[in-house]
Amino acid sequence: MSNSYDVIVLGSGPGGYVAAIRCAQLGLKTAIVERENLGGICLNWGCIPTKALLRSAEILHYAQHAKDYGLKIAGEIEADLEAVVKRSRGVAKQLNQGVTHLMKKNKIAVHMGEGTLTGPTSLTVKGEKGEEKLTAKHVIVATGARARDLPFAKADGKRVWTYRHAMTPSEMPKKLLVIGSGAIGIEFASFYNDMGADVTVVEMLDRIVPVEDAEVSAFLEKSLTKQGMTIMTGAGVEDIKATDKAVTAKIKGKDGKVAETEFSHCIVAIGIMPNTENVGLDKLVEMDRGFIQIDDYGRTKSKGLWAIGDCTPGPWLAHKASHEGVTTAEAIAKELGNKDVHPHPLNRDAIPGCTYCHPQIASVGMTEAKAKEAGYEVKVGVFPFIGNGKAIALGEAEGFTKTVFDAKTGELLGAHMVGAEVTEMIQGYVVGKTLETTEAELMQTVFPHPTISESMHESVLGAYGRAIHI
Known part of the structure; x- marks a missing residue:
């Protein structure tokens, strides 16, 4: 098979694989490069498996409140954490297989390995087939992002977790500290609270889910507090010490006083970092805090090189990435002579945001x-x-x-x-x-x-x- 394509997509998350499919639909010879799992973080470690976890917690919540619905459930209701996680991973696996099928159906070449740009429209892939050299008329960078670490509390997967660790816990937290109250932090706080953990959420701004309307933030804080969570706003974690058995955190409250509290585990959910290092982008694109700067159609400053999704400016949402993928694919097809496509730039004022807490x-x-x-x-x-x-x-x-x-x-x-x-x-x-x-x-x-x-x-x-x- 020739390693020359019309379009190569670097990354197969909800932006990348959708872009590849749309390119193929438009008659373009397309390849996708992925270093880990088709479907990217969202499908394998983000949006989808977390919703499976939250669904289990929701069912548990209803079972525990069956009496409110005039029902009796004999015996004690318990959560089997191992089974809950197994179900979540099964959902992710099923969808990963679905994306694999879609690549075959649309005749998209899949190159598994680490992709590095050698120019705006060329790259090398080091993976299961050794080193491959690929070229294309256009390249779309869709490398996504990863969780941001606290400088003084690197995630170790044992006591200090990122969202990825929190999805496959080896044990149920007894007392959980969640740092950050954006969508990821609040969803995991909600899940573990429903599962029976004692949860504390620390947010440095003056209200939780700070991007939302103030009335929504106030309502949610009241609801989560009623459910048993401890919510600390205007507060900051100044230091964390993790041992084999616990996490000790120094938390500065809104009154300026610092208190030291012990937790069994900690989830760090303070934002994301774009995966734009070591990809060969340095001289090819303009970046702002690591995010690739693009126009309304995904173009970078280098002709033939495009970017979409979480490695570009926000909002950092899967559906935004998918929409950008379609827009960019159609813009490329137009440049390659397709007169039947009419790409429209993304309207950022009409992008919905959803947080699946309770x-x-x-x-x-x-x-x-x-x-x-x-x-x-x-x-x-x-x-x-x-x-x-x-x-x-x-x-x-x-x-x-x-x-x-x-x-x-x-x-x-x-x-x-x-x-x-x-x-x-x-x-x-x-x-x-x-x-x-x-x-x-x-x-x-x-x-x-x-x-x-x-x-x-x-x-x-x-x-x-x-x-x-x-």
């Missing part, structure tokens, strides 16, 4: 504070789930939907949700933003009854003083 969080667009900072006069509607019949019937009446509109034009600026199944519902607002909807269209939309999605309608009505059930 309760769930989902959002799109501007928070109320950001909208006001941007100079908008806003209309805001908030509808609590306690006014929603389906939420009450499900026993999930905690939560709310919040919408933010431009008071002058009716443009939907943002939507923010916390509660049961909101990660499935947010797409309704994303479609609305993509179609540039106003409050008028949303008000005229018929929402099915009984569904929690009716809270979305009521929130819109509430922004204009027309809510029915509150």
